[in-house]
Amino acid sequence: MLSPDILGLSVFFGMSASYGLFVTSQRTRRQAVALEFARRLGPGGAGPRLERTAETGLANRVLGPVGEWIHSMTLRAGVPLTVTQVVAASAATAVLGSTVGGMVHGVPWALAGLTMGAFPMISLRQRAHELDAKVTAQLPDAIDLMTRALRVGHSFPESMRVAAAESEEPLATLFGDVAEENGLGLELRDCLEKMLHKVPHNFEVRLFISCVLLNRETGGNAVEILESVARTIRERAVFVEKVAAMTTEVRASAAVLAAMPFIAAGGLMLVSPNYLKPLFEVAIGQKLLFGAGLLMVCGMAIMSRVATVEAE
Numbered sequence: 001m002l003s004p005d006i007l008g009l010s011v012f013f014g015m016s017a018s019y020g021l022f023v024t025s026q027r028t029r030r031q032a033v034a035l036e037f038a039r040r041l042g043p044g045g046a047g048p049r050l051e052r053t054a055e056t057g058l059a060n061r062v063l064g065p066v067g068e069w070i071h072s073m074t075l076r077a078g079v080p081l082t083v084t085q086v087v088a089a090s091a092a093t094a095v096l097g098s099t100v101g102g103m104v105h106g107v108p109w110a111l112a113g114l115t116m117g118a119f120p121m122i123s124l125r126q127r128a129h130e131l132d133a134k135v136t137a138q139l140p141d142a143i144d145l146m147t148r149a150l151r152v153g154h155s156f157p158e159s160m161r162v163a164a165a166e167s168e169e170p171l172a173t174l175f176g177d178v179a180e181e182n183g184l185g186l187e188l189r190d191c192l193e194k195m196l197h198k199v200p201h202n203f204e205v206r207l208f209i210s211c212v213l214l215n216r217e218t219g220g221n222a223v224e225i226l227e228s229v230a231r232t233i234r235e236r237a238v239f240v241e242k243v244a245a246m247t248t249e250v251r252a253s254a255a256v257l258a259a260m261p262f263i264a265a266g267g268l269m270l271v272s273p274n275y276l277k278p279l280f281e282v283a284i285g286q287k288l289l290f291g292a293g294l295l296m297v298c299g300m301a302i303m304s305r306v307a308t309v310e311a312e
Contacts (some may be wrong), residue, residue: 067083070083070086070087070121070124071083072197072200073086073121073124073125073128074086074124075197075198076124076128076131076132076198076199076200076201077124077125077127077128077131078127078131078170078173078198079124079127086120086121086124089120090117090118090119090120090121091117093116093117093119093120094113094114094115094116094117096113096116097113097114097115097116097117098110098111098113098114098116099113100113101113131170131199132199132201132202134169134170134171135170135171135174135199135202135204135205136202136204136205136233136237137237138167138168138171139171139204139205139208139230139233140230140233140234140237141167142163142164142166142167142171142175143163143208143226143227143229143230143233144227144230145159145162145163145166145167146159146160146162146163146226147159147223147226147227147230149162149163150222150223150226151223156188156212156216156222157178157179157182157183157188158179160175160176160178160179161175161176161179161180163175164176164179174195174198174199174205175195177191177194177195178191178192178194178195181194188216189213192209192212192213193209195209196209204233204236207229207232207233208229208233211225211226211228211229212225212226250303251303253303254300254303257299257303258296258300261292261296
């Protein structure tokens with residue numbers, strides 16, 4: 001008969017594995033969509049090929065592609081950390097979680113405590129998403145500033161410098177780096193590609209860079225093109241907000257349904273502590289509990305997917 005600790009760990013790791021498979025499938029789909037957009041947008045729209053990190057430490061030699069991914073996350077999050085520092089922070093957090101879990105509940109929870117090592121990566125990812133959202137919100141106004149600067153005779157790099165001076169972070173740094181690097185002699189295409197490396201999953205930035213590079217290669221009215229890009233970005237933002245409003249009920253229902261079993265189980269344990277013991281002590285109860293956990297993860301993933309509409 002499985003102990004409650006072993007059962008709890010089995011449910012936890014089973015749910016984690018199911019969620020990991022779901023996230024992986026979603027990431028693969030987004031990559032396929034990005035490649036399709038790269039084909040349609042032409043030069044500058046290609047999915048960014050991340051630069052290999054300049055570090056030569058042990059972490060990079062051992063981790064390889066994972067080290068590249070961590071390096072890209074530090075760039076997207078805008079934090080001055082190396083891959084070695086991020087790995088060290090994750091290892092220290094995992095050791096701390098394992099130690100605390102082992103002291104409180106023994107070996108099984110010490111193993112579960114190792115999962116705390118993912119917290120630094122989760123924090124980096126969350127910060128990267130927040131910065132992406134800020135860049136998307138700031139980009140239309142910055143493009144408007146660029147069009148005004150172009151109308152009065154400024155060059156394109158100089159117009160980006162003007163937009164950087166009037167914008168807030170993080171877009172001010174992105175535009176300012178492009179203008180500064182171009183002023184030091186780096187080709188504008190290379191400067192824009194370096195900018196794209198810092199926000200590789202931001203479709204609005206990819207659209208902006210693609211239109212700029214296409215215009216420089218084929219000619220045309222740059223001001224009208226930039227105005228069209230700004231208008232398109234604003235329309236996408238409006239569409240996203242409408243979708244968020246329309247799917248509020250679905251997302252709220254998902255949250256309530258996900259929390260209800262735990263609330264009900266907590267109430268039953270308070271009213272009748274022995275009522276749920278068969279779920280933990282009887283073999284069939286343990287199997288039912290494990291299956292229920294997996295079904296909950298699948299249901300939450302499906303509801304989350306239904307409520308997600310991409311403005312592409």
